[in-house]
Amino acid sequence: MGEIVPHPPKPFEPHESGAYLHGTKADLEVGDLLVPGRTSNYQEDRVMNHVYVTKTLDAAVWGAEMAKGEGRCRIYVVEPEGAVEDDPNVTDKKLPGNPTMSYRTRQPVRIVGELTDWVGHTDEQLHAMRDGLADLKRRGLDVIYD
Template sequence: MSNEPKPFEVHESGVLFHGTKASLSVGDLLVPGGGSNFEEGRISNHVYMTATLDAATWGAELSAGESPGRIYIVEPTGSVEDDPNVTDKKFPGNPTRSYRTRESVKVVGELVDWIGHSPEQLQAMRDGLADLKRRGLAVIHD
């Protein structure tokens, strides 16, 4: 891959991704009830995934932790629903193809050749998120 991810572009493979800084292995299960990747001290009731490389890249880049970002190929073991944090708040119709589930999600592979966002895009996103937090609008509906 030679280009930065493009918003709303479904990955040609048709797989689902999970972006994080956690070090996982093929066969591992992501389960609800763990710590949130995006809000310190919060327990997440869902596991989140996406069909777009762009959204997975944001997850890998912005999640908590000091480890390098990673993008895993995942398969849900049960039903999924649109992620209301994205679809209801920002992008009606779910063009980010972002989903969540209350059931486990199995790691079936890792995407290792992904390209991150530019330093400018990353800083702009961090600044925007910090502004939302300052204004009390950084709410995760979980």
């Protein structure tokens, strides 16, 4: 039998596990907690009031690829320890209806596993995303509703 090769993540497609995912460059272990009150992965000197999770591999991969730091991109399987709500940065501002299945919580989120059989976005996609984010920053529109 041939080897099964992971396919690139598809926008708006829930991960086959149905689990919540969190993308980052942080080197974490099963059992560790992600908690609010940490510095943002995306804006210097900003403390975040929420932990952000998603049910799509695509959004988790973007989270890992855009996170600050030099570590390798990681996708963790997580379990929120409290209620989650739609992420207004995506659902209210960009994609009504939450097709990215992006959420946030003010409660801790426990790492229960790590996905290792995924592939990232293409160089072209990464370049376009970084250019778009840089343009928002230049125009003062890189707002995070936290």
